[in-house]
Amino acid sequence: MIKTVKGCKDIYEKDIRLFHYSKKVLSETAEQYGYTEIVTPIIEYTELFQRSVGQDTDIVEKEMYTFEDKGGRSLTLRPEITASIARSYVEHHFETIPSPLRLYYIGPCFRYEKPQKGRYREFYQFGVEAIGDISPLLDTEVISLAFTIAKRFSLEEIKVKLNSIGCKECRPVYKDALKNALKPHYDELCDNCKKRFHTNPLRILDCKKESDELKKSLPKIADYLCKECKEHFDTVKKHLTLMDIPFELDNSLVRGLDYYTKTVFEVVSTNLGAQNALLGGGRYDYLIEELGGRHIPAVGFAMGIERLITILEAQEKTVEKQPVLYIAYQKNTLKEAIDIANILRDSGFIVLMDTKGGNFKNQLERSAKQHSLYTIIIGEEEKEKRILQIKNMETKEQKEIPSDQIITFLKNHIRGEKNA
RNA sequence: GUGGGUGUAGCUCAAUGGUUAGAGUACCGGACUGUGGCUCCGGUUGUUGGGGGUUCAAAUCUCCUCACCCACCCCA
Incomplete structure (x- = not known):
């Protein structure tokens, strides 16, 4: 018998009704915030993800479905969609459209990982991107949109985690400080973190293997943010409070994609097992530039539809059949x-x-x-x-x-x- | 890539190493040619995930392998 490919699944009956319902609520909410839909191809040139997500990330190093087409081009099934949006922005000169440009998307992504609860090889992502504005109000708009979505699905047991990881000015300073603090403990680090020490030491902060004691002794990014980043982050926090959006500061939240700067956030749920992130996002002020565009700041998030549906099912949400x-x-x-x-x-x-x-x-x-x-x-x-x-x-x-x-x-x- | 768990009918599950691997449910047909999910009767469905080994005899013991689930890792 021919079965679905490992990590992929058919969506039908109850699931397809929840799926349609989810898509409807998501797109309606995004549109009420003034976001319009964009559809981009599922396949892109491999180089796009190498340059955006980052050559040293797990996603690019070992999780991409990459193949050569008959013309000898190296293509990749997209592992995420933000890179495509940025590519599209540069390619079509969206900077000529009044900013900020507000876009949302929904579609399948692919990552070659071992499947488990809330983690599939083919999965659907919904996300929004607000491009062309450095204002912290745009960060809070995007977080507010995420929060509104959570409210509209009546999600229980979720929380917003928030951090700032600085910019090109202050992050290198912090990285050095972190490395200096870690150096005496280098031999205690797990193998993975020894590698990270050289490639991306920030990720050591959210490694579960390292002792809390060690982590507590390390310098905190909050103390190293430059004036601009600190003001930005303070404003974000102030506005979230004004907007009655509860959040939790988490200085170990660093995200696994290289393009993030300043604000990063996640919405997590206890119903998701080990894959507890329902959505994740943040600011990416250099991505457009990295892909050959002008210096255009942006902020956005991505959400896993299957994870959303997992939470809805845990809450016994069902969608009735049409009469x-x-x-x-x-x-x-x-x-x-x-x-x-x-x-x-x-x-x-x-x-x-x-x-x-x-x-x-x-x-x-x-x-x-x-x-x-x-x-x-x-x-x-x-x-x-x-x-x-x-x-x-x-x-x-x-x-x-x-x-x-x-x-x-x-x-x-x-x-x-x-x-x- | 590394661990752990589970694999028996479409689904949920039985079967002390010992007849022809069963039951419920689902499905099909009949009772039943103008009124429904009930009832009764009958019927179909299996390479016991796959392969090797031990044994007179394996769903059962053993080894290998595969798939799924969960966890590590990573992330949505």
């Missing part, structure tokens, strides 16, 4: 039944035609198994009298309705429309 009408008929009334079905479909109803025939008992039974709201019965008697039997499957009440009043009746009873 279904079922049509039962007899041999001689097939044409009338098909006509009625099509008329109802043109009015926007979901209509199932019985396909197996037989007596009404069998057809009613099948109708019930489809969880239909009404069964519409058209037999020879009804055909002659130009009426339809409409049976409410919950109350078992049955009514005779003149054929030409069926739409009015259903609109009243299903959609609650008056005088329709």
Whole structure:
């Protein structure tokens, strides 16, 4: 038997209803904040991710689906989408559009990792990017958008974690201070962190293997932020408080992608197991420049749809099926039944035609198994009298309705429309 | 890449090393040619994940392998 590729899954039934519902809430919320959708290709030149996400990151080093096409180009299935947005911004000269440019996206991403709870090889990301403005108000707008989303899904047991990791001016100073503090303890570090010591010492801060004691003794980035970064961060915190958005400072929050600067944040949930980050993001003021554009600051976040759905399921959220009408008929009334079905479909109803025939008992039974709201019965008697039997499957009440009043009746009873 | 757990019918699960691997459920048909999820009767479904080994005999013991789940790592 041919199965789904490892780490990939089919989405159907309950899951696809939650998936559609999630997409709807996400895109509506983003649009209410003035963000418009952008769709970019799933495949990009490998170089894009090497230069944006960073050559030394785990994502680029070992998690990308990279292949050569028939023309010899090195292509990669996107492991995230921010890089594509930045590429698109530079390519189409979006700097000529009034700033900030507010965009949102939703689509599949791919990472070659060992699957586990909340972690798939193909997964959907929703995200927003606000580009072209250094104001801390844009940071808080993006965080507020994330927070609003969490509220609209009634997410419980979540919290916002916040930190600032400085800029090109102050981060190198902090890095040196960190390295100096770590040097005497180099031999105690785990193998991974020994490597990080040279490539990206900040990541040692969120390594779970190192002792809390050691971590506590290390210098804190907050004490090394330059004047600009410190003011920026203070304003972000002040505005979050004004906006009644609860947050928790976490000076070990450093993120795994190289392009982040200043503000970084995560929303985490206890329902997600070890993969507890529902969404993560931050400011990336040099990414556009790195990809050949002007110096354009930006901020955004990305969210895992499957993780969102995992939380919704843990909270026993379900999305009801749309009401279904079922049509039962007899041999001689097939044409009338098909006509009625099509008329109802043109009015926007979901209509199932019985396909197996037989007596009404069998057809009613099948109708019930489809969880239909009404069964519409058209037999020879009804055909002659130009009426339809409409049976409410919950109350078992049955009514005779003149054929030409069926739409009015259903609109009243299903959609609650008056005088329709 | 490193650990741990689990693999028996579409699904949920039984079966002391010993007949032809069962049950519930689902599905199909009938009782039942104008009124539903009930009931009754009947029926279909298995390389016991795969391969080797031990044994008179393996779903059961053993080894290898694969898949899934969980964790490390990383991240959404």
